[in-house]
Amino acid sequence: MTATTVGVLRETVPGERRVALVPDLVRAVGRLGATVLVESGAGARAGHHDAGYRAAGAVVTGRGELLGRADVLLGIHPPNADPTRELRPGQVLAALVRPERIPYLVRIWADRGVTVIGLDLAPDLPAAYPLDAGASQARVAGYRAVLIAAARLERCLPPWGTPDGLFDPVRVLVVGAGHAGLQAVDTARRLGAPVDAVEPRLRERTAVAALGAGLLDLPGLRTVGDGRELARSLDRHRPAWVAGLAAAAVRYPLVVSALAPPGRTPPVLLHTATVARMRPGSVLVDLTAGPEGGTVEGVLPDTTTEVGDGVTVIGAGELAAQAAGTASRAFAHNALALLDRLAHTGAPAQDPVLGPMLVTDRGAVRHGPTVGLLTRATAAAGFP
Incomplete structure (x- = not known):
């Protein structure tokens, strides 16, 4: 993963205490060739404070800088961010996406050129098990x-x-x-x-x-x-x-x-x-x-x-x-496995593990059920 910056988002969903990466795994991400940015306060509710991330080698920063610099965004949930202003083409977002609940946002991500990976969409394959955050949670x-x-x-x-x-x-x-x-x-x-x-x-x-x-x-x-x-x-x-x-x-x-x-x-x-x-x-x-x-x-x-x-x-x-401590650690291992696979995969869409996890890629919605929802909504609205 050459010259890649990974950004860890602070969750904004009410009641959410988990964080997508824990300090213990920051160095493991660094060994993949990535720089880690962590939004200030991201891990506090799971017992992981900014000082711990800094000691592990991460850069603690504000939300605006993180969204602007990160090539890969990690979150438990998709971020509360304006895709047209705060996300950029080619950026990768990985989270528990649940795309059927947010089909119109998925469409906007695709139009913006953001690649979205659902850590809740891992296929039923042995090789996919380390990435399956849906299962761990x-x-x-x-x-x-x-x-x-x-x-x-x-x-x-x-x-x-x-x-x-x-x-x-x-x-x-x-x-x-x-x-x-x-x-x-x-x-x-x-x-x-x-x-x-x-x-x-x-x-x-x-x-x-x-x-x-x-x-x-x-x-x-x-x-x-x-x-x-x-x-x-x-x-x-x-x-x-x-x-x-x-x-x-x-x-x-x-x-x-x-x-x-x-x-x-x-x-x-x-x-x-x-x-x-x-x-x-x-x-x-x-x-x-x-x-x-x-x-x-x-x-x-x-x-x-x-x-x-x-x-x-x-x-x-x-x-x-x-159980934010255990859940965050489990999710972080899933995220690390994803980053490792991305580092060694040239074309995610062709990868048997990553392909089914793609929600959007190269300007298109790739998740079949969400495509169906959008198609039916378009037909109901009377558009060709």
Whole structure:
């Protein structure tokens, strides 16, 4: 990475505490031939202060200078910057982009000639795993989900002994064993709770079994091979999913819902009537909750509500930001792997790992689902 300047942005999203690069990895970026600029205060909320970055060899500077000098911009979220005035053609931006939520901004980036790389869009390839910030942050969120739920319960998760006898443990149901769900399974097991998981994908089912959790098969639903088959199953058999989960969820005091195909609006699988039938004092965490909703009917991100007779529903939002130290370190390793691959790849669009992660490149929108959104919006507006 010859004569490249990497800029680390301070996050401006409310409640965000993570930072895209930690001081411990500044020298590793330097060994790739890059100079590191860090926006003043970028790491403070994750416990990494400006002095630590300076000691590691980074230059701490203001936002305007960073945006103007950096060839590669690193952020947890895309920056709150005017693309037409503060970004320049040829600049690279890498973050958790979630492009389907911001299609018009993506179009502006493309028109400006900015290359945008989604660290949440890594393909399902072994070589892509070190770059997959979506996975690393999901694992932190899965861990936090169990801790938050356990704190809201009026019972301890593991079996609990007293001189008079033994209390039963809290049984946990995890719906979906992707990165977040599998970490939730592992965390609940480590806390001593018996765990069952609903997961149709073959590889994920194997991972659940390896952690010692049970597999709960819903009536009428078959095992599938991958995320695409999961999406088709959710589309075609939604009533069966809803009915099966309605019968299962009410038997568990703690439910973590994390089943959503990537890049799609989460399907509503747990309706309010089902949640209201759960035992009083039960807790349900929806890790899929976002601006478009989640797998729990009516859920909103970063909110906690009560349904029925004291059932707590938690819309997760950005749970990884609540463990900013671990999450930042994990993200920084993903960012370093990206920079290393960029340093050794002449044409990112032709690279089997970087190609699928490109949101915009060479003046065009490269992310297929976002292209579809823009095309439909253009057609609806009546433009040719």
